[in-house]
Amino acid sequence: MIEAAIQGTLNAFSFSVLxxxxxxxxxxxxxxxxxxxxxxxxxxxxxxxTYGMSPETALSxxxxxxxxxxxxxxxxxxxxxxxxxxxxxxxxxDGYPMGQKGQAGRAISAALTASxxxxxxxxxxxxxxxxxxxxxxxxxxSPEAFLTALIGLAFLATLSRGSTIKGLVSGLVGxxxxxxxxxxxxxxxxxxxxxxxxxxxxxxxxxxxxxxALPEVIEFALRKRSVVTIDKAIMAGAGEWxxxxxxxxxxxxxxxxxxxxxxxxxxxxxxxxxxxQTASFVAYAQAKQLSKHPEMFGKGSVEGVIAPEAADNxxxxxxxxPTLAFGIPGSGLMAILMAxxxxxxxIPGPGLLMEHLDLTFTMLATLxxxxxxxxxxxxxxxxxxxKICLVPGSIMAPLVLVIAALGGYAVxxxxxxxxxxxxxxxxxxxMVKFGYDRICLLLGFILGIMxxxxxxxxxxxxxxxxxxxxxxxxxxxxxxxxxxxxFLKGLYSRRVR
Amino acid sequence: xxxxxxxxTFFSLFLxxxxxxFIVISLGYPVRAAFGPLAVGIPAAILLVIQIILDxxxxxxxxxxxxxxxxxxxxxxxxxxxxSWIIGFPVATYFLGILLVFPLFTLAYIRAxxxxxxxxxxxxxxxxxxIYWVFGYLLRVSLYKGLVFR
Numbered sequence: 001m002i003e004a005a006i007q008g009t010l011n012a013f014s015f016s017v018l019x020x021x022x023x024x025x026x027x028x029x030x031x032x033x034x035x036x037x038x039x040x041x042x043x044x045x046x047x048x049x050t051y052g053m054s055p056e057t058a059l060s061x062x063x064x065x066x067x068x069x070x071x072x073x074x075x076x077x078x079x080x081x082x083x084x085x086x087x088x089x090x091x092x093x094d095g096y097p098m099g100q101k102g103q104a105g106r107a108i109s110a111a112l113t114a115s116x117x118x119x120x121x122x123x124x125x126x127x128x129x130x131x132x133x134x135x136x137x138x139x140x141x142s143p144e145a146f147l148t149a150l151i152g153l154a155f156l157a158t159l160s161r162g163s164t165i166k167g168l169v170s171g172l173v174g175x176x177x178x179x180x181x182x183x184x185x186x187x188x189x190x191x192x193x194x195x196x197x198x199x200x201x202x203x204x205x206x207x208x209x210x211x212x213a214l215p216e217v218i219e220f221a222l223r224k225r226s227v228v229t230i231d232k233a234i235m236a237g238a239g240e241w242x243x244x245x246x247x248x249x250x251x252x253x254x255x256x257x258x259x260x261x262x263x264x265x266x267x268x269x270x271x272x273x274x275x276x277q278t279a280s281f282v283a284y285a286q287a288k289q290l291s292k293h294p295e296m297f298g299k300g301s302v303e304g305v306i307a308p309e310a311a312d313n314x315x316x317x318x319x320x321x322p323t324l325a326f327g328i329p330g331s332g333l334m335a336i337l338m339a340x341x342x343x344x345x346x347i348p349g350p351g352l353l354m355e356h357l358d359l360t361f362t363m364l365a366t367l368x369x370x371x372x373x374x375x376x377x378x379x380x381x382x383x384x385x386x387k388i389c390l391v392p393g394s395i396m397a398p399l400v401l402v403i404a405a406l407g408g409y410a411v412x413x414x415x416x417x418x419x420x421x422x423x424x425x426x427x428x429x430x431m432v433k434f435g436y437d438r439i440c441l442l443l444g445f446i447l448g449i450m451x452x453x454x455x456x457x458x459x460x461x462x463x464x465x466x467x468x469x470x471x472x473x474x475x476x477x478x479x480x481x482x483x484x485x486x487f488l489k490g491l492y493s494r495r496v497r
Numbered sequence: 498x499x500x501x502x503x504x505x506t507f508f509s510l511f512l513x514x515x516x517x518x519f520i521v522i523s524l525g526y527p528v529r530a531a532f533g534p535l536a537v538g539i540p541a542a543i544l545l546v547i548q549i550i551l552d553x554x555x556x557x558x559x560x561x562x563x564x565x566x567x568x569x570x571x572x573x574x575x576x577x578x579x580x581s582w583i584i585g586f587p588v589a590t591y592f593l594g595i596l597l598v599f600p601l602f603t604l605a606y607i608r609a610x611x612x613x614x615x616x617x618x619x620x621x622x623x624x625x626x627x628i629y630w631v632f633g634y635l636l637r638v639s640l641y642k643g644l645v646f647r
Contacts, residue, residue: 418587
């Protein structure tokens with residue numbers, strides 16, 4: 001394992017990988033700053049461009065985008081009271097009041113420092129847990145993999161951010177779509193409707209881009225968002241060096257708030273389906289409880305910025321663990337990242353830690369590097385870069401549309417792929433508009449075919465008796481628990497009331 | 498009957514039709530190929546029927562969140578104009594190809610939103626460079642020429 005760790009870390013800093021990690025950091029920082037673009041959108045658009053790259057390079061690029069998206073998302077929270085990403089919503093509770101007091105530079109600097117160090121914390125916890133995860137997955141075969149994928153699907157209900165029925169339906173439709181083509185253990189092309197291009201199945205990347213990028217474009221175009229107005233006094237404070245240094249010192253002055261946020265973020269990240277927003281709000285509430293000045297929260301307390309920002313980034317390390325070790329994406333962004341793995345022929349899950357342990361360490365090293373580098377890069381250019389969040393929607397819409405269409409087309413250079421991007425875009429927009437969940441659909445699409453494949457391998461090797469083996473029995477219990485979690489939670493809260 | 502209510506129900510009906518299509522087609526497959534789609538399609542259809550009943554009853558107590566990010570207060574004209582741009586883009590690309598349509602679309606869209614000619618031309622030029630240089634030259638993506646120029 002030590003050899004894999006050294007090899008993986010060296011790979012992360014090799015000449016073929018590091019430049020692309022830096023590109024990923026830049027893309028992640030820029031997309032985090034512009035409200036409503038979304039880190040997921042950026043990852044989807046970039047994914048097809050990574051086809052010619054090695055898995056290490058491509059996945060490092062994606063991890064870097066993912067890692068720092070939340071880092072810069074705090075800037076619009078503090079300056080214009082609009083979170084750059086949903087993960088930064090908690091930071092505006094105290095960040096914006098700080099900006100109004102003329103302390104925008106201090107708030108942004110504290111947020112960036114807490115984010116960078118929080119990412120480091122989450123990465124180190126992930127590193128410490130790899131040996132434990134390795135020991136667990138060594139006992140995994142097809143039956144365990146089948147049940148683990150099934151548990152991933154059970155999270156459809158909890159991942160769904162609205163109606164449980166709609167979440168489940170979205171996931172089930174995703175699974176149905178995954179059956180299209182000549183896939184799994186059948187020798188029959190299914191649901192192709194005579195369309196030759198569908199024999200390989202619905203192309204994942206155009207679907208991914210369509211589902212996540214095009215609805216944003218439609219939103220931009222529909223709303224024709226005007227230029228966001230910004231208070232000149234808030235903006236003036238953003239670039240002051242004295243404030244920037246003060247903000248960095250704040251993280252160490254309020255180390256308890258930082259540590260609380262980091263621990264909560266990591267734990268929430270490890271548990272799939274809870275979501276990053278929960279981590280930052282729980283961290284905020286906990287920091288308030290532990291603070292010597294809780295009355296200052298909501299009025300511009302720097303602790304109220306540090307704790308949620310540390311939680312945002314530390315949860316990335318935590319959520320990598322279930323994604324890589326068990327193939328259960330801990331969040332929506334992890335589901336997109338998982339699609340990236342599959343696009344490069346790497347199946348996240350027990351096999352990954354056994355066969356590609358060095359790749360796991362490459363990603364870990366990239367995660368830590370991206371978090372620290374992202375924060376260091378942002379701090380000196382807070383002032384000028386802050387202006388990017390003012391780019392209006394009527395300019396963003398055609399640019400994102402063109403890049404998304406190109407991304408979809410570049411997958412295999414066919415018009416069909418581009419068309420699939422637009423069809424998926426329409427589906428994604430309707431899902432958003434009518435309360436269905438795109439993340440659940442994606443999760444179903446990714447895991448559906450895996451479940452079918454592992455199921456047939458399991459019954460062909462040991463019949464249905466595999467369901468009675470010790471580890472599968474434990475996994476079945478977890479599966480039932482996850483499925484009934486919402487029901488049990490409702491029952492518990494009714495009893496408490 | 499509000500527009501959102503109708504749209505929501507129509508979309509649920511569309512998904513139900515999709516699930517039923519998968520179920521009906523699966524019935525013609527051998528057991529191994531049909532098992533997965535049936536095991537997934539039947540619960541999906543049942544859940545969608547429940548959802549449609551809830552929609553029509555407008556049971557807001559169970560429907561925790563049915564509103565997306567799009568604002569229903571937006572005028573219908575906005576939807577028509579936006580959809581025309583979005584649908585027109587792949588249709589125009591099909592006939593005229595990527596290299597011509599993508600920069601022209603950018604130029605037309607930004608001008609239509611009353612930005613200056615200078616900005617519109619600069620951004621359209623940037624898109625042309627992105628396609629021609631990054632995708633065509635660096636990434637060696639063969640660019641679709643369109644039906645007219647093929």
